[in-house]
Amino acid sequence: MKNPSALGGARGLLLALCAPLLFLAFWHYSTAGRPFSLIPPPMDVGVQLWDLAFGGVWDDLYSRTLAEHALASISRVYGGFALAAALALPLGMMIGRIWLVRALLDPTLQLMRPIPVTAWLPLAMIVFGIGPRSAFFLVFLGAFYPILVNTIFGVRNVEPRLFEAARMLGTSNSALFWKVVLPASLPSIFTGLRLGLGFAWVVIVVGEMTGVQTGLGAIIMEARQLSRTEIVISGMITIGLLGYLSDYAVQLIGKRLLRWSPQHGG
Amino acid sequence: MAAEPLNILDITHVTKRFDFQGQEIVALQDATLSIRKGEFVCLIGPSGCGKSTLLRMIGGFETASEGKLDMWGKPIGEPGPDRGMVFQDYGLFPWLTVAKNVGFGPAARGRPAKEVAETTKRFVDMVGLTRFAEAYPHQLSGGMKQRVAIARVLANEAEVVLMDEPFGALDAMTRENLQQELLEIWQRTKLTVIFVTHAIEEAILMADRIVVMSPGPGRIVADERVNLPRPRDPTDPDFNTLRRHFAAMLGGHH
Numbered sequence: 098m099k100n101p102s103a104l105g106g107a108r109g110l111l112l113a114l115c116a117p118l119l120f121l122a123f124w125h126y127s128t129a130g131r132p133f134s135l136i137p138p139p140m141d142v143g144v145q146l147w148d149l150a151f152g153g154v155w156d157d158l159y160s161r162t163l164a165e166h167a168l169a170s171i172s173r174v175y176g177g178f179a180l181a182a183a184l185a186l187p188l189g190m191m192i193g194r195i196w197l198v199r200a201l202l203d204p205t206l207q208l209m210r211p212i213p214v215t216a217w218l219p220l221a222m223i224v225f226g227i228g229p230r231s232a233f234f235l236v237f238l239g240a241f242y243p244i245l246v247n248t249i250f251g252v253r254n255v256e257p258r259l260f261e262a263a264r265m266l267g268t269s270n271s272a273l274f275w276k277v278v279l280p281a282s283l284p285s286i287f288t289g290l291r292l293g294l295g296f297a298w299v300v301i302v303v304g305e306m307t308g309v310q311t312g313l314g315a316i317i318m319e320a321r322q323l324s325r326t327e328i329v330i331s332g333m334i335t336i337g338l339l340g341y342l343s344d345y346a347v348q349l350i351g352k353r354l355l356r357w358s359p360q361h362g363g
Numbered sequence: 364m365a366a367e368p369l370n371i372l373d374i375t376h377v378t379k380r381f382d383f384q385g386q387e388i389v390a391l392q393d394a395t396l397s398i399r400k401g402e403f404v405c406l407i408g409p410s411g412c413g414k415s416t417l418l419r420m421i422g423g424f425e426t427a428s429e430g431k432l433d434m435w436g437k438p439i440g441e442p443g444p445d446r447g448m449v450f451q452d453y454g455l456f457p458w459l460t461v462a463k464n465v466g467f468g469p470a471a472r473g474r475p476a477k478e479v480a481e482t483t484k485r486f487v488d489m490v491g492l493t494r495f496a497e498a499y500p501h502q503l504s505g506g507m508k509q510r511v512a513i514a515r516v517l518a519n520e521a522e523v524v525l526m527d528e529p530f531g532a533l534d535a536m537t538r539e540n541l542q543q544e545l546l547e548i549w550q551r552t553k554l555t556v557i558f559v560t561h562a563i564e565e566a567i568l569m570a571d572r573i574v575v576m577s578p579g580p581g582r583i584v585a586d587e588r589v590n591l592p593r594p595r596d597p598t599d600p601d602f603n604t605l606r607r608h609f610a611a612m613l614g615g616h617h
C-alpha cells in the first residue's frame with residue numbers, strides 16, 4: 098500500500114466539499130437579485146465578513162470590530178471552561194472514588210442536571226446582573242456537567258483486572274489512584290472535556306445575547322435589531338469556525354495524549 | 364516444626380464459600396496441598412471445580428472461608444510481588460508501552476531508575492519482544508500480550524508464578540510456542556509455577572505434578588506426579604497412556 102492516508106485525505110476533502118458547495122449554490126440562486134429576500138446572498142455576507150474583520154468597505158460602527166468581539170467571546174468560553182474543569186475534574190474524581198462524597202453530592206447534582214443551562218439565564222441575570230458575568234456563569238455551567246459526568250463515569254469504570262494486576266505487582270493502595278485510576282479514566286475524562294468545550298461555545302451565544310456590549314452573541318443580537326442580516330450571518334459563521342478550530346485543537350491534543358488508546362490515537 | 368524441608372506453599376483444609384443471591388455456593392471444599400520450591404504444578408478440572416478460586420486465594424485476591432494458606436510458613440495476605448499472576452485476559456496496562464508494562468512492578472516498588480531500565484530490558488529480551496519494546500498493548504497479538512504479562516511478573520522477582528488458563532485464548536500454534544518458551548524459562552529460572560488449565564495435554568506436557576479437581580462442590584480428587592522425561596512428546600505412547608488415564612478420571616468432560 099502506498100500512502101493510503103494521503104489519497105484518502107484528498108478524496109475525503111473533495112467529498113466533504115460537495116455539500117457546502119451545493120448549499121452555497123442553492124443559497125446564491127435563491128437570494129441573489131431578489132430585493133425582497135429576507136436572507137442576503139452569500140456574496141454580501143462575504144463582503145460584510147471582510148469588512149467586520151479588516152474594514153475598508155463600509156467603514157461604519159462595525160468595521161474592524163470582529164477581532165474584539167471574537168476575543169471577548171473566546172476569553173469567556175475558555176475562562177468559563179477552565180473554571181468548570183478546575184471544579185468538575187476533582188469533584189468528579191472524588192464522587193467516583195469516595196463513597197461518602199458520592200452519597201453526599203451525587204443525588205443533588207443529578208437532580209439539578211436536567212435543568213437546561215438556558216433556563217439558568219434569568220436567575221443568573223438576577224444574581225450576577227445584566228452583563229458579561231452572567232454569560233461567564235452560563236458557560237461555566239454548560240461545560241461543568243459534561244466534564245463532571247464523564248469524569249465520574251471514567252473513574253468508576255476502571256477494569257477491576259487492572260487493580261488486581263497493579264496490586265500483585267506491588268503497587269501500594271495510595272498509589273493506585275495515580276498509577277491506575279487516573280490513566281485508565283483519561284479517555285473518558287477527555288471526552289468530557291471535549292463535550293464541555295463544545296457546550297461552552299453553544300452557550301456563550303445565549304449568554305451574550307442580553308445586555309452584553311461585546312462578544313459575537315452580542316453583535317448578532319444587536320445586528321438583528323438593526324436588520325443587518327449580513328452581520329447576523331457573519332457572526333454565526335465566525336462562531337462556527339471558532340468552535341470548529343477549538344474542537345480540532347482539542348482532538349489533536351487528545352491524539353497525542355491518548356495514542357495508546359485504539360479509540361483515540363491508534 | 365517439621366523435619367522435612369519447608370514447602371514454599373502449604374494449603375491446609377481450605378474451604379471457600381460464596382454467597383450468590385442469598386444462596387451459599389461451595390466453590391472449594393477442604394483442599395489440602397503442599398508445593399515445593401521449583402515445582403511445576405498443574406491444576407486441572409472442568410469449570411466450577413474451584414481451580415481458579417484456589418489460584419486466586421494463593422494470589423491473595425480472595426480469602427479462605429476456612430483453613431489456611433501459608434507461604435514459607437507465613438500466612439498469605441494481600442496480593443504481592445512474591446506471587447506473580449498471569450491472567451487469561453492479560454491484564455496489561457493499555458496506556459503503557461511493552462517496556463513500561465514490564466518495568467511497572469520494579470518501578471512501583473521504588474527501585475532506582477537505572478535498575479528498572481536494566482531489568483526491563485533483560486526480561487523484554489527474554490520473551491523475545493525487543494523490537495516491540497515501545498509498542499502499546501493494543502498493537503500486539505494475543506501471544507505477544509501474554510509474553511508481556513509473563514515478563515512483567517518475572518521482572519518483579521516473583522517466586523511463585525500463578526497462571527490462570529494463560530494460553531486458553533490463544534490459537535493452537537501460538538499456544539505451543541508459548542508452552543515451550545514457558546518451559547524453557549521455568550527450567551532456567553527454577554521458579555515455582557502453578558498453572559490452571561482444563562486441557563489434559565497441556566498439563567501432561569508441562570507439569571511435574573497434576574492436581575485433578577472436580578466440581579459440585581469443588582474439591583481435589585487426585586494429585587499425581589508426571590514421571591515422563593523432558594522434553595515430552597505428545598505422540599509418545601506413554602504420553603497417550605497418561606492422557607487416557609486423566610481423561611478417564613475427568614470422566615466425560617474431555
